[in-house]
Amino acid sequence: VASILYALVHTHEFAELPVRHNEEQLNSELNEELPWGPLRPIIGKTTTIKVDDFDEDIMAEPHTKGYLLIQAFLVKAKLPISDYINDTKSVLDQLPRLLAAMESIAMNNLATEGRFDLICMFAITRQVINTRSMPGGDPFLQFSSFTKDKVKKMKKRGLTLRDIVEMTDKEKSTLGLSSKNLLDIRSLPIFVVQNISLSFIADKTSQERKGTIKFELLLKKNKNRRRRSNNNQNEDTLGFVAAIGTQHNNFLLAHKTVTMVSSGTRGVELTFDWDLAKSCCTSDDDQKVLLRVLSTNAKGLDLEFAVPLNETKK
Numbered sequence: 592v593a594s595i596l597y598a599l600v601h602t603h604e605f606a607e608l609p610v611r612h613n614e615e616q617l618n619s620e621l622n623e624e625l626p627w628g629p630l631r632p633i634i635g636k637t638t639t640i641k642v643d644d645f646d647e648d649i650m651a652e653p654h655t656k657g658y659l660l661i662q663a664f665l666v667k668a669k670l671p672i673s674d675y676i677n678d679t680k681s682v683l684d685q686l687p688r689l690l691a692a693m694e695s696i697a698m699n700n701l702a703t704e705g706r707f708d709l710i711c712m713f714a715i716t717r718q719v720i721n722t723r724s725m726p727g728g729d730p731f732l733q734f735s736s737f738t739k740d741k742v743k744k745m746k747k748r749g750l751t752l753r754d755i756v757e758m759t760d761k762e763k764s765t766l767g768l769s770s771k772n773l774l775d776i777r778s779l780p781i782f783v784v785q786n787i788s789l790s791f792i793a794d795k796t797s798q799e800r801k802g803t804i805k806f807e808l809l810l811k812k813n814k815n816r817r818r819r820s821n822n823n824q825n826e827d828t829l830g831f832v833a834a835i836g837t838q839h840n841n842f843l844l845a846h847k848t849v850t851m852v853s854s855g856t857r858g859v860e861l862t863f864d865w866d867l868a869k870s871c872c873t874s875d876d877d878q879k880v881l882l883r884v885l886s887t888n889a890k891g892l893d894l895e896f897a898v899p900l901n902e903t904k905k
Contacts, residue, residue, distance in 0.1 A: 592716050592726040593639055597631045599689050600657035600682070608653035608678065615651040617671040618659055622650070624669075625662040626725065629655045638727070657682045665725055686720060698843070706843035707836025707881070714832040717887035730891025734775040741772070752891035756781055779889050780829050781811040787882065789898050791865045800865035804835060804882060804898060808849060808857045828852055830887035835861050835880050837871035838897075844868055844880060868900060 610618075622628055629649050632639040649655050660679045663670060670676060694713045698706065719726050722733040730752040731737040731745060744767070745755070755763060756779050763773060784806050791802040808831065834846040844863035851857055863880075872878045878900040885893040 592712065592719055593627050593632050594634070595690075595693070595712065595716050596661055597627075597658055599686060599693060600661065601654045602689060604685055604689060605654050605657045605682070608657050608682065609674075610651055610653055610656055611674065614656070615647075617675075618650040618656055619647065621659055621663060621668065621671055624666075625659060626666060627658075627662055629658060661686075665719060665723060667723065683720070687717075690716060698846070703842070705841050707834065707841045710832065710834050710843055710846050711883060711885060714885040714887050717830070718885075718890045721888050722890055724890065728890075730889075733890050734772070736769065736771040736775050741768075752776075752779075756892065779892065780886065782829075782831070782884075782886065782892065783809045783811075784882075784884050784894055784896065785809055787896060787898060789901065791902060801862050802844075802865040802868060802880075802900070803860060803862050804845075804880075805858065805860045806833075806882070808833075808851070808859055808884065809855075810851050810857070811854050832883075832885045832887060833859050833861060834883050834885075835863055835898075836883070837868060838877065838879060838881055839871045839873055842867060842871060865900075872900070 618629075626632075626641060627639060628641045628643065628645070630642045630645055632641055634640075656678070660675065660682050662668070663675075664679055664683065670679070690713065694710070697709060697713075715726060724733040729742050731742045732739075748766075750766075755766065755768075755776055763776070768776075787804065787806040789802065789804050791800055793800045810829065829851050831849040831851070832846065833849060835844040836842060837844065844867065845861040847859060847861055849857060849859060861882075868880050869878070879897045880900060882896045882898050883893065884895075
């Protein structure tokens with residue numbers, strides 16, 4: 592996520608972001624409070640590592656300021672002057688369009704190793720922006736009402752955020768959550784994936800075989816759902832990314848963006864290269880593809896299914 596955001600703010604759209612007199616000093620001071628700093632962080636096994644060795648002149652660059660403002664937004668850091676509030680809004684307003692353009696370019700060649708995780712990473716980047724929270728953090732912490740101690744208690748009980756979202760109000764009342772915790776949980780959409788089916792068809796002329804996965808996306812908006820106010824997104828519009836990929840080689844086979852405004856059921860159909868999917872299976876016991884459905888509005892609700900590649904023709 593840090594690398595995606597770093598690349599976005601280094602496009603020409605941010606070249607005119609104002610860096611006023613003495614703001615390089617303000618940027619340097621703001622940097623001390625931020626997790627990634629002015630450069631692309633080093634990606635470790637479990638965390639990102641801030642790079643502290645850089646030329647101070649970088650603090651006078653518009654792209655650096657934009658990257659720092661995004662980080663400040665995510666960690667809710669105090670901005671040094673009021674001008675930075677409008678500057679942050681200007682940066683955030685451009686992110687959705689640029690993120691969509693970057694995603695479109697990155698997905699030009701689906702049959703490349705790693706593309707499956709990459710398309711999911713774009714969805715996670717949207718989660719991070721929409722929830723105003725850091726990537727890799729516990730999903731409970733996207734809400735200010737959840738302390739780390741409260742999160743530990745939920746983990747000790749073996750409960751995930753999705754587990755609690757799917758509980759009845761009576762079940763939630765036994766968890767020792769505050770009224771603010773419950774309000775935050777009710778702000779989340781409830782969605783499930785049901786009736787997953789797979790089939791394939793062989794073209795007699797070209798000998799090409801195409802697989803198709805169909806499923807229903809059921810969205811239930813909580814009746815007591817309150818609006819979240821982390822940023823200016825249209826909270827009545829809920830976005831989802833459905834993607835099919837291989838367990839080995841991490842090829843992206845197919846993906847689709849789904850937008851829903853109201854509660855209901857949406858049929859989703861994804862078509863993919865059957866032979867490519869089969870070629871990535873290492874044994875007869877491993878004849879499966881992965882189906883992931885990710886929310887772009889909230890963290891901790893994503894779903895993954897292993898779908899067997901049973902050769903049932905249409």
